[in-house]
Structure formats: structure tokens, C-alpha cells
Amino acid sequence: MAKGRTTAFFCTECGFESAKWTGQCPACRAWNTMAEEPVGKKESSRHTAVGGGKTKARPIRLAEVSIEEQDRISTGYRELDQVLGSGIVAGSLVLVGGDPGIGKSTLLLQVCRNLAASGHKVLYISGEESLKQIKLRANRIGTVTGELLFLCETSLDDIEEAIRETKPQVVVIDSIQTMYREDVSSAPGSVSQVRESTNILLQIAKGMGISVFIVGHVTKEGVVAGPRVLEHMVDTVLYFEGDRNASYRILRGVKNRFGSTNEIGVFEMREQGLEEVDNPSEYLLSGRPEEASGAAVACSIEGTRPILLEVQALVAQTNFGMARRTAAGTDYNRVNLLMAVLEKRCHYEMSRYDAYVNIAGGVRMNEPALDLAIVLALVSSLKDRPVNPKCIIFGEVGLSGEVRAVSMAEQRVREAVKLGFESCILPQVNLEKMKKVEGIALHGVRNVREAIGWI
Ligand code: TYD
Ligand code: MG
Numbered sequence: 001m002a003k004g005r006t007t008a009f010f011c012t013e014c015g016f017e018s019a020k021w022t023g024q025c026p027a028c029r030a031w032n033t034m035a036e037e038p039v040g041k042k043e044s045s046r047h048t049a050v051g052g053g054k055t056k057a058r059p060i061r062l063a064e065v066s067i068e069e070q071d072r073i074s075t076g077y078r079e080l081d082q083v084l085g086s087g088i089v090a091g092s093l094v095l096v097g098g099d100p101g102i103g104k105s106t107l108l109l110q111v112c113r114n115l116a117a118s119g120h121k122v123l124y125i126s127g128e129e130s131l132k133q134i135k136l137r138a139n140r141i142g143t144v145t146g147e148l149l150f151l152c153e154t155s156l157d158d159i160e161e162a163i164r165e166t167k168p169q170v171v172v173i174d175s176i177q178t179m180y181r182e183d184v185s186s187a188p189g190s191v192s193q194v195r196e197s198t199n200i201l202l203q204i205a206k207g208m209g210i211s212v213f214i215v216g217h218v219t220k221e222g223v224v225a226g227p228r229v230l231e232h233m234v235d236t237v238l239y240f241e242g243d244r245n246a247s248y249r250i251l252r253g254v255k256n257r258f259g260s261t262n263e264i265g266v267f268e269m270r271e272q273g274l275e276e277v278d279n280p281s282e283y284l285l286s287g288r289p290e291e292a293s294g295a296a297v298a299c300s301i302e303g304t305r306p307i308l309l310e311v312q313a314l315v316a317q318t319n320f321g322m323a324r325r326t327a328a329g330t331d332y333n334r335v336n337l338l339m340a341v342l343e344k345r346c347h348y349e350m351s352r353y354d355a356y357v358n359i360a361g362g363v364r365m366n367e368p369a370l371d372l373a374i375v376l377a378l379v380s381s382l383k384d385r386p387v388n389p390k391c392i393i394f395g396e397v398g399l400s401g402e403v404r405a406v407s408m409a410e411q412r413v414r415e416a417v418k419l420g421f422e423s424c425i426l427p428q429v430n431l432e433k434m435k436k437v438e439g440i441a442l443h444g445v446r447n448v449r450e451a452i453g454w455i
Contacts (some may be wrong), residue, residue: 005019005039006038006039007036007037007038007039008036008037008039009021009022009034009035009036009037010034010035010037010190010191010192011025011027011028011030011033011034011035011191012033012034012035012191013025013028013030013033014027014028014030014229015191015195015229016028018034021034021036022034035190035191037186037190037191037192038185038186039185039192071089071090072086072087072088072089072090073087073088073090073115073120073169073170073211074087074088074118075087075088075111075114075115076111076114076115076117076118077110077111077114077265077276078276079251079265079266079267079276079277080107080111080251080265082263082265083238083251083252083253083256083263083264083265084236084238084253084256084258084259085256085258085259085260085263086259088170088211089211089235089258090169090209090210090211091205091206091208091209091210091211092205092211092212092235092236092257092258093198093201093202093205093211093212093214093233093234093235093236094211094212094213094214094234094235094236094237094238095176095214095216095230095231095234095236095237095238096108096213096214096215096216096238096239096240097215097216097217097218097237097238097239097240098217098218098239098240098241099217099218099241099244100217101244102240102241102242102244102249103240103249103267103269103274104174104175104215104240105126105128105129105137105174105215106137106141106269106273106274107240107251107267107274108124108172108174108213108215109124109134109137109138109141109273110141110273110274111172111213112124112148112170112172113138113141113142113144113145113148115148115169115170116144116145116146116147116148117145117146118146119146120146120147120168120169120170121147121149121166121167121168121169121170122147122148122149122168122169122170122171122172123149123150123151123162123163123166123168123170123171123172124148124149124150124151124171124172124174125150125151125152125153125159125162125171125172125173125174126150126151126152126174127152127153127154127173127174127175127178127179128174128175128178129152129174130152131150131152134150140271140272140273141272141273142272142273147168149166149168154178154179154180154188155179155180155181155182156179156180156181156197156200156201157181157182159173159179160200160204163204163208163210164208167208168210169210169211170210170211170212170213171204171210171211171212171213172212172213172215173201173212173213173214173215174215175214175215175216175217176194176197176198176214176215176216176230177189177194177216177217179193179194179197180193180197181193181196181197181200184196191229194229194230195229195230195233198214198229198230198233198234199233201214202233202234214230214234216230218239231255234255235256235257235258236253236255236256236257236258237253237254237255237256238251238252238253238254239251239252239254240252241364242362242363243362245362246361246362247268247269247270248266248267248268248269248277248283248361249266249267249268249269249274250264250265250266250267250363251264251265251266251267252264253303260303260304261303263302263303263304263305264302264303264305266280266283268283280305280307281306281307281308281309281415281419282419283361284307284308284309284310284360284361284363285297285308285309285310285419288310288360288389290386290389291386291389292386293380293381293383293384293385293386293387294312294313294314294315294377294378294380294381295310295311295312295313295360295377295380295386295387295389296310296311296313296373296374296376296377296380296387296391296393297309297310297311297373297389297391297392297393297421298310298311298369298370298372298373298374298392298393298394299369299392299393299394299412299415299416300365300367300369300370300394301367301369301407301408301411301412302365306408306411306412306414306415307365307415308392308415308416308419309359309360309361309363309365310359310360310361311330311357311358311359311360311370311373311374311377312357312358312359312360312377313355313356313357313358313374313377313378313380313381314355314356314381315350315353315354315355315378315381315382316353316354316355317352317353317354318352318353318354323350323351323352323353323354323355324354324355324356325339325354325355325356325357326355326356326357327357327358328356328357328358328359329358329359329362329363329364329365330357330359330364330365330366330370330374331366334366334368334371334374335355335357335374337399338371338374338375338378338397339355339378341375341397341399341401341448342375342378342379342448344401345400345401345447345448345449346379346401346448346449346452348379348382350378350382353382355378357374357377357378367406368396368397368406369394369395369396369406369407369412370394371395371396371397372393372394372395372396372397372403372425372427372445372448372451373393373394375397375448375451375452376393376425376451376452376455379452379455380455385455387455388422388423388455390420390421390422390423391421391422391423391424391425391454391455392412392416392421392423392424392425393424393425393426393451394406394409394412394424394425394426394427395425395426395427395430395445395451396427397448400447401447401448401449402446402447402448403427403428403445403446403447403448403450403451404427404429405427405429405430406427406430409426409427409430409431409433409434410434410435410437412426413426413434413437413440413442414437416440417437417438417439417440421440422440422441423440423441423442423443424440424441424442424443425443425445425451425454425455426442426443426444426445427444427445427446428444428445428446429444430444431444432444
């Protein structure tokens with residue numbers, strides 16, 4: 001760092017640091033994201049080894065490394081444990097991101113309650129709410145017992161002291177954007193503050209073997225506000241998402257050093273806090289109108305879990321020269337592409353119609369296996385002919401109108417059988433490789449035209 005320099009420019013997207021202002025970030029190529037921030041003295045803290053530099057490490061052979069069974073603490077929620085990879089790992093740093101008001105504080109408070117009830121010492125630090133507000137929320141979610149301590153604080157130096165004094169097993173920081181360090185001169189929530197604060201928490205987690213949950217707010221673009229740097233520093237990144245108007249929430253793992261990613265957990269927001277949803281498929285399909293045209297049930301795989309959901313389409317004659325298309329819960333361009341396939345390969349005059357596609361229940365699914373269900377929902381609405389409500393559909397559609405194989409076909413079919421579906425339209429290629437499944441009629445299709453013949 002140049003002598004006497006007191007400010008530097010940070011990219012608010014990726015945290016890249018530069019001495020000069022640039023219109024485009026040289027690292028992540030985002031435009032207009034470089035913001036000037038004062039830089040403090042704290043050069044030393046940035047380079048201390050993880051663990052506070054207590055003992056000097058020496059290089060060793062892998063064979064000398066003993067892997068005792070990783071200590072995992074159950075959160076009391078099967079759905080969350082699964083996303084974390086069977087529980088909380090001691091000394092891990094977990095980032096929980098999500099829109100404001102989605103239920104991050106509620107989820108973590110409930111986890112803290114469970115942990116305290118099972119005999120763990122937990123410290124919940126809030127920089128956003130007063131103790132009164134927390135108490136009001138705690139009253140909604142039920143009784144709190146055991147060693148659950150609360151602290152309203154935003155200064156990390158004080159927080160560090162409190163953690164060293166109380167020695168909890170799990171710490172919750174709500175939220176990282178409100179935390180600050182005195183020796184960093186920029187405002188809380190700025191890139192350098194967030195980075196330095198996380199650094200301290202990382203040292204606490206690794207040095208003292210405490211598991212730390214960090215709440216991070218998400219910007220409109222869907223990234224943890226400003227600093228993506230956060231995602232690189234922590235062990236696990238979870239996103240809590242869902243439509244704020246719908247009551248259920250999906251917890252998605254996007255990075256996990258201790259387990260598989262792309263696992264999801266499903267919760268429902270009730271009057272008394274969040275509740276686990278044991279069978280998401282049943283939940284997503286509840287209230288489905290039977291015998292209505294333009295609806296098809298698809299099966300998507302999330303992580304290792306098959307989830308059934310309803311794809312709805314409404315196709316109506318367009319009033320203006322330009323047809324309108326919208327897609328809620330799935331990829332807009334994909335819908336356009338599928339309509340072009342219908343137009344070109346099956347000779348439906350799609351350009352004369354407006355089309356609205358929606359995944360019911362407010363979930364977002366982008367898996368290509370949904371293609372065939374979207375196509376059949378569109379055709380069903382166009383012809384005003386309902387799809388058999390006891391039929392599930394999956395398959396990827398290619399540009400020549402062919403139906404291509406998808407992964408884990410057998411799991412999808414088994415999930416459908418479990419929920420009482422009687423027939424299934426699936427890619428022929430998948431059908432040929434699959435073992436026989438009892439209790440469901442399987443219709444293999446090679447292309448979109450064959451699939452349309454089944455509805
Ligand atoms: P909150 O956990 O404060 O969100 P975040 O920390 O992600 O900003 O969630 C607040 C929302 O959840 C609020 O709109 C009220 C709702 N809520 C319930 O519906 N039931 C409950 O029992 C609780 C505690 C909150
Ligand atoms: Mg909150």
C-alpha cells in the first residue's frame with residue numbers, strides 16, 4: 001500500500017481493491033461498482049494466521065492426520081441438518097443469506113432454542129433488534145430454556161470479548177452488515193468492514209472451535225449485499241428464499257465444505273414461527289384444480305430429492321401485434337425457446353398467442369427436466385384440453401423437438417408412485433434403461449409430438 005494513502009477503491013460486487021477509480025471492475029467486470037472507502041492502519045490483522053497465530057504449524061504427511069469422527073451438533077431440524085451435511089460442524093463458519101423479512105432471524109432463533117434445550121451453550125448477538133424485540137419474537141416461537149444468552153452489540157471488539165468470556169459452543173451474528181471494527185474507518189456494511197469483521201469471526205471460529213452463524217442480507221440482484229468476499233471466507237453458504245407472500249421457504253446450500261451442496265430444506269412460516277415441511281411435493285401440489293386445462297405436474301430433482309410441482313400455462317389470443325410472454329418461477333428465455341420449438345416442429349401458431357407460464361406455489365425451478373411439462377401445459381391450454389391429473393411429466397426438450405434423457409428418472413417415478421400418480425410421460429431413453437416400477441403406467445416418448453399424443 002502506498003505511503004500515506006488514506007482511501008482506496010473497493011468493488012461493491014466482488015471486493016476487489018484498487019488504488020485508482022475505474023469505471024469497470026478489473027476483477028469481476030461489473031460497471032460502476034468501485035466505491036471509495038477509507039483504509040485504516042490494520043494491515044497486521046489481515047495477515048494473521050487463522051487461529052490467532054497461537055501455534056506455529058509445520059508441514060506434515062496426510063497419513064499423520066487423524067480424522068476423529070467430526071463432532072456434529074444437531075440443530076433439531078432434520079431439514080437444516082441435511083442442508084448442513086448432517087449437523088453443525090464445530091468451528092465452522094456458516095453464512096445464512098436471504099431477503100429482508102424472509103425469516104433468517106426467526107430460523108436462527110429457533111435453532112438456538114433447540115440447541116439450548118439439548119444442553120448446548122449458545123450466544124445470540126443482534127445488531128439489528130433490541131432485546132425487547134427479540135423477546136417478543138421468542139414469545140411467538142415458544143418457551144426458551146437452557147443456556148441461551150443474548151447480546152445487543154455491533155462492535156466486534158466487544159463481541160470478541162463477550163465470546164471469550166462466555167465461551168459458547170454456537171454463536172449467531174445477526175447481521176454482518178451491522179457489525180463494525182473500530183480500527184477500520186469506513187461505515188458498517190461497507191466492503192472493508194464486512195471483510196474485516198468476517199475475518200475476526202473466522203479467527204474466533206477456527207481458534208476456539210466455536211461454530212458461528214452469520215446472517216447476511218441480500219441485494220436486489222440476489223447476492224449477499226456488496227461483498228461476495230464473504231462467500232469465499234466462510235465454510236458454508238446457505239440461502240433462505242421463497243416468495244414473501246407465500247408461506248413456505250426454501251433453504252438452499254450453495255457452498256459446503258462439510259457436505260454436498262444443492263441440498264434443500266423446506267420450511268413453512270406459521271403464526272408460531274417456522275415449521276419443517278416433511279413432504280414438499282404434497283405441500284406444493286395441495287389445492288391443485290383438477291380437470292383444468294393448462295396445468296401439468298412435473299418432477300424436478302433438487303439436490304438428491306425429487307420434488308413434484310405444478311406447471312401452469314395460460315395461452316390466450318394476442319391483441320397487439322407483439323405476443324406477450326411471461327415466466328414466473330422459471331427461466332423466461334427457456335419458455336420462449338420451447339414456444340419456438342412448438343411453432344417450428346409441431347406447427348402450432350404460437351406467435352399469435354400471449355403465453356403466461358407459472359410454477360405454482362412461488363418456487364423457482366430451472367431444471368431442464370421441466371421442459372416437457374411446460375410444453376404440455378402450453379399445448380393443453382392452447383387446445384383447452386386438460387392433462388390427466390394423475391399423470392406426471394418430465395424430460396428435456398431439444399431444439400429439434402426431441403425429448404432427451406434426464407438424470408435420476410427412477411427416483412422421479414418412485415416419488416410419483418408414492419403420491420398416488422397413475423401414469424408418467426418420460427423420455428424413451430430413460431424408460432429403456434429403467435427397472436420396472438410397479439403401480440404406474442410409463443409412457444416413453446421420443447419427441448414432443450409423441451408426448452402431445454398422450455394428453
Ligand atoms: P425475520 O426472521 O425477522 O426476517 P429476517 O431476519 O430474514 O429479516 O422474519 C420476519 C417475518 O416473519 C415477519 O414478516 C413476520 C414473520 N413471522 C411469522 O409469520 N410468524 C412468526 O412466528 C414470526 C416470528 C415471524
Ligand atoms: Mg432479521
